[in-house]
Amino acid sequence: MIERGPLRVLSLYEGFFSGGARVLHSTVLAGLHAQGRQQHAVLSIHHEVRREATLQPMTDDPRYLALRAAGVRITSLGRSTAGAHDLERFTAAELATAYRQAAAAQVVLSLKEQPLRLVNQPGFPDRPVVACLHRSDPEHQGPALDQLLTAATSGRLAAVACCATSTRDAYAAAGVPAHLLQVIPNGVDLTRFRPLSHGRRLAVRGELGLPADATVVTYAARYDAMKNPRLFVAAARQYLGRVAAGHVVMCGAGMDGANADLRANLERMFADRPDLRGRLHLLGVRRDMERVLAASDVVALTSTFGEAAPLCLIEGAMCGAVPVTTAVGDSARIVDGIGFVTRSDAAEIAATWAEAAARRVELRHALTAARPRFSHVRMLSAYASLVERASRGAGLTLATG
The missing domain is CATH 3.40.50.2000 (Glycogen Phosphorylase B;)
Known part of the structure; x- marks a missing residue:
C-alpha cells in the first residue's frame, strides 16, 4: 500500500497588506497547514505594497509573520507597487518562478481574483485552481473580473469560494458559472476573540x-x-x-x-x-x-x-x-x-x-x-473539503476555444 503525503497547495497573493481578506485567508492556510493533511505555501506577486498612504513591506506584515510561524513557506516575485512594473505583464524570470512553484503544487488557490492574471498566462501549469473571493462588488474590480471570467471559461477554475451569499449572488450575476460558486461563511478563532474579565x-x-x-x-x-x-x-x-x-x-x-x-x-x-x-x-x-x-x-x-x-x-x-x-x-x-x-x-x-x-x-x-x-473550526473544515475535492480534478485537460 502506497502511503501518500500531505496535499501540496500553493496560494497566490497580490501582496501582504492590511485587510480582512488577507487576515481570513492567512487564518485558513495556517489552520489547514497545522492539521497536517495539507502542506501550504504562498507566492506573493509583490514584496511591498503602497496602500492607505503607507508602504507596507510583506516581512513586517502580521499575516506574513503568523504564516511563517506556522511553518508555511512564503516567497515573492519581488515586485513593489512603488516601482514601475506593468501590472498586466510579467518578466520571463517572474513567470519561470511562478511556473516552477505551481508545478510543485497539486492545487492552486488565488486570494481574490487579481492574481488570476498570473494563472491565465499560457504557460501556467495545468493545476486545479480555486479562487477565494471576499467582496460583493465585481463591478469595482476592474480588469480582475475579466481575469476571473477568463479562468472560468478556459476551465482552469475548479471552484470559487465565496465568503458570503452576497458574494455568490454578485459574481453569479457578473457571469461566473453558478456551479463553481460555493459559500463558506467567515469564522474567527474563538480562543483569541473572546470577552475579557x-x-x-x-x-x-x-x-x-x-x-x-x-x-x-x-x-x-x-x-x-x-x-x-x-x-x-x-x-x-x-x-x-x-x-x-x-x-x-x-x-x-x-x-x-x-x-x-x-x-x-x-x-x-x-x-x-x-x-x-x-x-x-x-x-x-x-x-x-x-x-x-x-x-x-x-x-x-x-x-x-x-x-x-x-x-x-x-x-x-x-x-x-x-x-x-x-x-x-x-x-x-x-x-x-x-x-x-x-x-x-x-x-x-x-x-x-x-x-x-x-x-x-x-x-x-x-x-x-x-x-x-x-467558529473558524467549521470554516477550516469547509475549506479543507473544497481543496481536497479540487485536487481530485487535477490533470483534466483545459477547455479550448
Whole structure:
C-alpha cells in the first residue's frame, strides 16, 4: 500500500497588506497547514505594497509573520507597487518562478481574483485552481473580473469560494458559472476573540488611554472609500457631541496622524468643537485587535459598497462589543439578533451607537449564544473539503476555444 503525503497547495497573493481578506485567508492556510493533511505555501506577486498612504513591506506584515510561524513557506516575485512594473505583464524570470512553484503544487488557490492574471498566462501549469473571493462588488474590480471570467471559461477554475451569499449572488450575476460558486461563511478563532474579565478589560483601557467609565466605539477598517471613513468621522462628531462619556477609537491602515486626508477630514469635521478631538483616538494598525475590541462597547462599520462578510463585525461581537453596521453585503445577516443596522446617515448612526452601548449588557447572552455560529473550526473544515475535492480534478485537460 502506497502511503501518500500531505496535499501540496500553493496560494497566490497580490501582496501582504492590511485587510480582512488577507487576515481570513492567512487564518485558513495556517489552520489547514497545522492539521497536517495539507502542506501550504504562498507566492506573493509583490514584496511591498503602497496602500492607505503607507508602504507596507510583506516581512513586517502580521499575516506574513503568523504564516511563517506556522511553518508555511512564503516567497515573492519581488515586485513593489512603488516601482514601475506593468501590472498586466510579467518578466520571463517572474513567470519561470511562478511556473516552477505551481508545478510543485497539486492545487492552486488565488486570494481574490487579481492574481488570476498570473494563472491565465499560457504557460501556467495545468493545476486545479480555486479562487477565494471576499467582496460583493465585481463591478469595482476592474480588469480582475475579466481575469476571473477568463479562468472560468478556459476551465482552469475548479471552484470559487465565496465568503458570503452576497458574494455568490454578485459574481453569479457578473457571469461566473453558478456551479463553481460555493459559500463558506467567515469564522474567527474563538480562543483569541473572546470577552475579557472586568479587571483585564479595565487594564487594556488604561493602556489605550481610555477612561474606565467611557462608552467606547471602535472602528476597525483601512482608510478606503469603500469603508466610507468620512461618514464614520461625521458620525463620531455627532456621537462625541451628544455622549459626554463617549470615546471613539479608529484602527487600521491609514487610521493615524500620518494620513493627510484623515487629518484634513478631522480638522474640517471638528472645526466647531476642537475640544471633542481629545476623545477620538487614532491607533493605526494594531496587532492586538482582540484586546482593543474586548475593551470596546460597540464595533462600528460605515461601508457603502464592497463588503461581503466583514471580519471586524464578527471579531468585535465575539469579544463582547455590540456590532452596528450599514446594510452592505452580508452585514445585516451577521448582526441579526446581536446588533443593529443603520442607514448611511451620521445622526442615525451616532444615535444607534449610543443605543447599542446602553443595551450591551442586555445583549450579552445573545452574543455568547452566537459564538458557535462564527467558529473558524467549521470554516477550516469547509475549506479543507473544497481543496481536497479540487485536487481530485487535477490533470483534466483545459477547455479550448
